[in-house]
Amino acid sequence: MENQDKIICSELFQKQRKVEVVLYPAVLAWKEIEKSSKRSSGTSESEHVQTVKVCEIVAVHKTEDEADAQLRSHPKRINQPSQQYPHAFTVSYVRRTRQHLWRCADVTFHCADQQICEQWVQVINEQLSLLTNRPKNLLVYINPYGGKRRGERIYEQKVAPVFRRAGIFTDVIVTERANHARDHLKMEANLDDYDGVVCVGGDGMFSEILHGLVTRIQTDHGVDQNQPDAELVPCSLRIGIIPAGSTDCICFATQGTNDPVTSALHIVVGDSQPMDVCSVHHNGVFLKYSVSLLGYGFYGDVLTDSERNRWLGPARYDLSGFKTFLSHNYYGGTVSFLPADDNVGHPRDKLQCRSGCRICQHKHSSKDEHDEASEEKEKPAEDSDRGWSVIHGKFIAINSASMSCACPRSPKGLSPSAHLADGTTDLILVRKCSRLDFFRHLLRHTNNDDQFDHWFVEVHRVRKFRFQPWHPDLAPLEDASEHPESPDLSPISSLQETYDDRTAESSWNCDGEILHHTAIQVSVQCQLIRLFARGIEEQQDAEVAV
Numbered sequence: 001m002e003n004q005d006k007i008i009c010s011e012l013f014q015k016q017r018k019v020e021v022v023l024y025p026a027v028l029a030w031k032e033i034e035k036s037s038k039r040s041s042g043t044s045e046s047e048h049v050q051t052v053k054v055c056e057i058v059a060v061h062k063t064e065d066e067a068d069a070q071l072r073s074h075p076k077r078i079n080q081p082s083q084q085y086p087h088a089f090t091v092s093y094v095r096r097t098r099q100h101l102w103r104c105a106d107v108t109f110h111c112a113d114q115q116i117c118e119q120w121v122q123v124i125n126e127q128l129s130l131l132t133n134r135p136k137n138l139l140v141y142i143n144p145y146g147g148k149r150r151g152e153r154i155y156e157q158k159v160a161p162v163f164r165r166a167g168i169f170t171d172v173i174v175t176e177r178a179n180h181a182r183d184h185l186k187m188e189a190n191l192d193d194y195d196g197v198v199c200v201g202g203d204g205m206f207s208e209i210l211h212g213l214v215t216r217i218q219t220d221h222g223v224d225q226n227q228p229d230a231e232l233v234p235c236s237l238r239i240g241i242i243p244a245g246s247t248d249c250i251c252f253a254t255q256g257t258n259d260p261v262t263s264a265l266h267i268v269v270g271d272s273q274p275m276d277v278c279s280v281h282h283n284g285v286f287l288k289y290s291v292s293l294l295g296y297g298f299y300g301d302v303l304t305d306s307e308r309n310r311w312l313g314p315a316r317y318d319l320s321g322f323k324t325f326l327s328h329n330y331y332g333g334t335v336s337f338l339p340a341d342d343n344v345g346h347p348r349d350k351l352q353c354r355s356g357c358r359i360c361q362h363k364h365s366s367k368d369e370h371d372e373a374s375e376e377k378e379k380p381a382e383d384s385d386r387g388w389s390v391i392h393g394k395f396i397a398i399n400s401a402s403m404s405c406a407c408p409r410s411p412k413g414l415s416p417s418a419h420l421a422d423g424t425t426d427l428i429l430v431r432k433c434s435r436l437d438f439f440r441h442l443l444r445h446t447n448n449d450d451q452f453d454h455w456f457v458e459v460h461r462v463r464k465f466r467f468q469p470w471h472p473d474l475a476p477l478e479d480a481s482e483h484p485e486s487p488d489l490s491p492i493s494s495l496q497e498t499y500d501d502r503t504a505e506s507s508w509n510c511d512g513e514i515l516h517h518t519a520i521q522v523s524v525q526c527q528l529i530r531l532f533a534r535g536i537e538e539q540q541d542a543e544v545a546v
């Protein structure tokens with residue numbers, strides 16, 4: 001630190017203590033200078049240096065009238081340090097508290113000289129203006145009905161004050177119906193006016209923003225989304241997520257917590273996290289995009305059931321999860337997939353995607369990869385069946401996790417080692433097994449045991465996959481490839497009386513929405529969008545003691 005060039009250095013006052021404050025090019029630091037009458041004569045420097053990275057300063061402003069106000073209310077305190085140092089400025093900055101939780105903290109420095117005070121404000125502001133990744137204008141959509149219906153309150157009480165302090169301008173739209181935000185982004189919003197879009201709501205609301213934005217960009221660039229191999233254009237606008245939904249899995253998996261203030265601060269400091277998006281087609285017709293879970297069988301059934309109980313709020317998933325678990329349905333079908341290259345690891349390698357992830361950093365957006373491939377004139381023949389693996393079977397669940405899908409219900413997620421931006425999705429196949437076995441598998445989503453370490457579970461890291469449910473007339477009577485089932489210790493046959501495993505079909509849960517087709521083709525679009533996030537931080541940045 002001492003070797004870096006000091007931009008400005010002063011002796012100021014903070015909370016009745018004399019401190020030396022230094023602004024280096026990337027760090028603001030201050031340390032106490034003790035008047036050591038208590039210990040020895042003279043002035044000595046305390047060992048403890050507090051530091052704040054300039055990129056984590058939210059704002060700086062002159063603390064107007066504070067000293068005047070004190071003087072008016074307590075004229076007798078004229079000899080106190082704050083009156084000897086009547087000018088003050090306050091630096092608001094990001095402070096890490098508990099795990100992944102950020103708060104906006106203030107530190108106020110007092111000084112005797114007005115000019116010095118103004119110089120400090122000016123110099124810090126100059127440093128902040130060099131941070132060009134910070135948004136200045138945001139378009140905010142609030143779903144007033146997501147989660148526990150607290151979206152508007154959360155925004156007004158916790159988020160808007162942080163944006164105001166950071167000097168961010170916002171246009172706020174409180175949605176009046178489902179798909180309001182999607183349609184506004186698709187057709188009306190003037191995207192040139194904004195540096196980003198903020199979504200106040202849950203995963204379903206995020207999905208609206210995703211569809212509105214991605215579709216708009218493709219339309220503007222003349223790209224036909226119905227072509228499964230279309231070269232999609234990445235979105236330049238980043239998306240911020242203020243969690244106010246039921247699962248908030250996308251927020252949790254990209255920040256490590258579901259906290260509105262933390263999200264607001266990630267937006268203010270201009271974080272950027274690229275993210276994969278799966279495009280889902282049915283017979284060459286575009287259906288949906290997905291960033292978290294595409295789940296057939298268990299998670300499709302949970303969602304279908306839970307939609308009937310929306311009034312229950314977040315608890316609807318617990319009730320439907322329990323009911324679906326008891327139903328213990330399984331579904332026949334054929335899954336085909338194109339495995340990922342070796343350089344992106346394996347779902348069981350325990351290399352979790354964290355802030356600055358090396359695996360994700362080495363990937364580019366799908367468009368860049370397309371461009372490189374066509375330059376080299378060796379576009380892979382992906383539509384042929386070369387390289388594809390095919391699996392027939394009866395499945396309790398088929399899950400594709402493009403990210404870990406960590407959420408409060410499952411802090412490590414459906415696929416703990418899945419990457420946010422590696423151009424792949426982890427395809428998890430849970431074959432027909434006993435109810436007890438499936439329970440053990442589910443339970444492992446909540447503890448440290450490996451949920452893939454079961455005879456009936458397999459997991460593949462893939463770039464594309466397809467699913468075809470068995471046609472009732474063509475379904476094999478027995479699935480020869482299947483592992484012999486272990487005995488079911490708790491048969492609940494009454495729930496299955498009407499269940500015919502040769503005709504039954506589930507539905508796909510696509511980021512919390514039901515798809516209306518079961519035969520689908522899925523392709524991962526590497527880094528199609530960017531969030532105002534940085535991935536989950538490995539460890540807390542501690543204050544520096546020198």
Ligand SMILES: Nc1ncnc2c1ncn2[C@@H]1O[C@H](COP(=O)(O)OP(=O)(O)OP(=O)(O)O)[C@@H](O)[C@H]1O
Pocket residue numbers: 142143144145146147148174175176177178179180200201202203204205206208244245246247248249314512
């Ligand atoms: N004004 C509105 N009225 C009714 N529905 C809305 C409105 N605005 C958005 N929606 C819809 O509400 C649905 C649920 O919203 P949201 O995702 O915010 O909450 P959630 O379902 O409780 O949370 P999660 O998706 O995390 O489970 C979304 O699919 C969205 O399209």
Ligand SMILES: CCCCCCCCCCCCC/C=C/[C@@H](O)[C@H](CO)NC(=O)CCCCC
Pocket residue numbers: 202203204246247248249292293299302303317318321405407409410413414442443445446509510511512513
């Ligand atoms: C014995 C106890 C076992 C408990 C096991 C819990 C396992 C939980 C795994 C949770 C995975 C969530 C994946 C995220 C999916 C979201 O895109 C989607 C939209 O918000 N949420 C759901 O579909 C809601 C899905 C809710 C599932 C319960």
Ligand SMILES: [Ca+2]
Pocket residue numbers: 276401402403418419420421422423424425
């Ligand atoms: Ca991925």
